Amino acid sequence: xxxxxxxxxxxxxxxxxxxxxxxxxxxxxxxxxxxxxxxxxxxxxxxxxxxxxxxxxxxxxxxxxxxxxxxxxxxxxxxxxxxxxxxxxxxxxxxxxxxxxxxxxxxxxxxxxxxxxxxxxxxxxxxxxxxxxxxxxxxxxxxxxxxxxxxxxxxxxxxxxxxxxxxxxxxxxxxxxxxxxxxxxxxxxxxxxxxxxxxxxxxxxxxxxxxxxxxxxxxxxxxxxxxxxxxxxxxxxxxxxxxxxxxxxxxxxxxxxxxxxxxxxxxxxxxxxxxxxxxxxxxxxxxxxxxxxxxxxxxxxxxxxxxxxxxxxxxxxxxxxxxxxxxxxxxxxxxxxxxxxxxxxxxxxxx
Amino acid sequence: xxxxxxxxxxxxxxxxxxxxxxxxxxxxxxxxxxxxxxxxxxxxxxxxxxxxxxxxxxxxxxxxxxxxxxxxxxxxxxxxxxxxxxxxxxxxxxxxxxxxxxxxxxxxxxxxxxxxxxxxxxxxxxxxxxxxxxxxxxxxxxxxxxxxxxxxxxxxxxxxxxxxxxxxxxxxxxxxxxxxxxxxxxxxxxxxxxxxxxxxxxxxxxxxxxxxxxxxxxxxxxxxxxxxxxxxxxxxxxxxxxxxxxxxxxxxxxxxxxxxxxxxxxxxxxxxxxxxxxxxxxxxxxxxxxxxxxx
Ligand SMILES: Nc1ncnc2c1ncn2[C@@H]1O[C@H](COP(=O)(O)OP(=O)(O)O)[C@@H](O)[C@H]1O
Ligand SMILES: [Mg+2]
Numbered sequence: 001x002x003x004x005x006x007x008x009x010x011x012x013x014x015x016x017x018x019x020x021x022x023x024x025x026x027x028x029x030x031x032x033x034x035x036x037x038x039x040x041x042x043x044x045x046x047x048x049x050x051x052x053x054x055x056x057x058x059x060x061x062x063x064x065x066x067x068x069x070x071x072x073x074x075x076x077x078x079x080x081x082x083x084x085x086x087x088x089x090x091x092x093x094x095x096x097x098x099x100x101x102x103x104x105x106x107x108x109x110x111x112x113x114x115x116x117x118x119x120x121x122x123x124x125x126x127x128x129x130x131x132x133x134x135x136x137x138x139x140x141x142x143x144x145x146x147x148x149x150x151x152x153x154x155x156x157x158x159x160x161x162x163x164x165x166x167x168x169x170x171x172x173x174x175x176x177x178x179x180x181x182x183x184x185x186x187x188x189x190x191x192x193x194x195x196x197x198x199x200x201x202x203x204x205x206x207x208x209x210x211x212x213x214x215x216x217x218x219x220x221x222x223x224x225x226x227x228x229x230x231x232x233x234x235x236x237x238x239x240x241x242x243x244x245x246x247x248x249x250x251x252x253x254x255x256x257x258x259x260x261x262x263x264x265x266x267x268x269x270x271x272x273x274x275x276x277x278x279x280x281x282x283x284x285x286x287x288x289x290x291x292x293x294x295x296x297x298x299x300x301x302x303x304x305x306x307x308x309x310x311x312x313x314x315x316x317x318x319x320x321x322x323x324x325x326x327x328x329x330x331x332x333x334x335x336x337x338x339x340x341x342x343x344x345x346x347x348x349x350x351x
Numbered sequence: 352x353x354x355x356x357x358x359x360x361x362x363x364x365x366x367x368x369x370x371x372x373x374x375x376x377x378x379x380x381x382x383x384x385x386x387x388x389x390x391x392x393x394x395x396x397x398x399x400x401x402x403x404x405x406x407x408x409x410x411x412x413x414x415x416x417x418x419x420x421x422x423x424x425x426x427x428x429x430x431x432x433x434x435x436x437x438x439x440x441x442x443x444x445x446x447x448x449x450x451x452x453x454x455x456x457x458x459x460x461x462x463x464x465x466x467x468x469x470x471x472x473x474x475x476x477x478x479x480x481x482x483x484x485x486x487x488x489x490x491x492x493x494x495x496x497x498x499x500x501x502x503x504x505x506x507x508x509x510x511x512x513x514x515x516x517x518x519x520x521x522x523x524x525x526x527x528x529x530x531x532x533x534x535x536x537x538x539x540x541x542x543x544x545x546x547x548x549x550x551x552x553x554x555x556x557x558x559x560x561x562x563x564x565x566x567x568x569x570x571x572x573x574x575x576x577x578x579x580x581x582x583x584x585x586x587x588x589x590x591x592x593x594x595x596x597x598x599x600x601x602x603x604x605x606x607x608x609x610x611x612x613x614x615x616x617x618x619x620x621x622x623x624x625x626x627x628x629x630x631x632x633x634x635x636x637x638x639x640x641x642x643x644x645x646x
Binding site for chain 1: 543547560
């Protein structure tokens, strides 16, 4: 178990820099999730931590050691790959045993350790099978077992759930979380799925184009996004963005509606007003948005309604009972406290 | 379906039926044509083997008759060849040479192929092209330099002299490189994290994953060396160092070639190739099936 620090970490492939100075401190036992759209550099960061990818600039520290020039096996890490990468020609037992390749243990100690891991992962009965005889979820478990078996300082997961079907994904997500609570090792988990990030993380690192956008707890990044990108990336469905213009103490929306503000803006400043679908209510006292419903998606207790309005298409989450029908005209409003205001040009949140 | 349309009896259904019958007929014709082509191909491939066996069962005076069934079949030729001590020696030579060369190719071709496939290093492309370009030079052109080399190193008339040109092949290297492309890097990286060194990763992870390719290569190399003629003929001098094909060609003299004995020796010498094929084809067929599932 260990602290981990990334200091001004950069990565370039040839002339192209894909990571532009990542700074991050992770404390012992923390569950950190890297999340961001595809191609933002999550895997590259993880692979640099693992030692599979050369470091162009900056430093990586694990447990007080600078590991830049250490081989993967010397870094005290273990990694679980997206497509499991369990060796197809070996039994499950043999696969897990490979995690102990360099462990200074006797044969009997090793096999005891393998049995123990298999018990924790609830797969004692699978030990003598070949990977081809396992389901996707079981394979994933084997991959996790191989990583767990030598109790590394840091676990690295690269999109480990994205090859599973939706139901299994939810189940494995829960298991990984429980596992973390049980073993307590530091975990860095990469995903492009913000729901996975929110549900698993102690802290989320949101990345885009090789830059960190925000680091914070799931609550922080949800309630206080630092910019429009984070605001729209976290939360499903995405936050609605309304174009507006600032007038000092208030702002005006495109339809001329005026809104009081807690923040001061420049007069004429182009703004984006963010409203989460959950924060929109039907039949408000002061309607902000009026329009006809183009699509509705019933989810049971709630229904998503897509409203064509003068602000573009707006999504709202309304109670499932007596939800309005397609074509109906609705008025939507929001509590001013729940609004997020961003500068339209830089995307930065105004607070 | 056709039954249902027959019952309904509507004109539309009738034409359906007509069409489906016609289509069936065309399918059958296609099928027959395909079978015929395959049959002819099979015949062409089997004919020489049939003649080899037939000739090996004939008396010398009948050898130049084209009849497939010998008039007076005899196993006299087999007794002669097997009792002739020389054939036994050639057989052992051929086995030793083909086996060592096969093992050497399996090891070195895949080692080099793996390196060229999975490692990025300066000059990689040049090395690969250099290896490939040797494929364009026919053996006939190479035997003279080989011979001069063997002569100056004192390798003439020895196992090493016969084997050294084939211990590694460009073809095998290329084949293995292509097969290693199908091994995902994730396996190798997982092994690297597990703590295996690069040689162990190759030997324990990558090699077992390309078994079908290794089996195919084993068959190619074994057969190639088992039937090699030109170079063994040139590099050997003493009858004891001959391989089977070289030895067989010497049955009889320039005027009177003993075809029945040559064919007998050839028939016997197909046995090891059959055995090698039977051992390894299992892997090849499984490999093809596996590749099919992936795609
Ligand atoms: N081997 C490579 N060579 C060149 N560019 C690469 C290589 N690997 C990744 N990249 C680039 O680096 C960026 C980040 O990739 P990656 O870390 O895999 O993203 P992701 O966040 O989806 O995991 C992408 O733009 C990708 O095209
Ligand atoms: Mg990735």
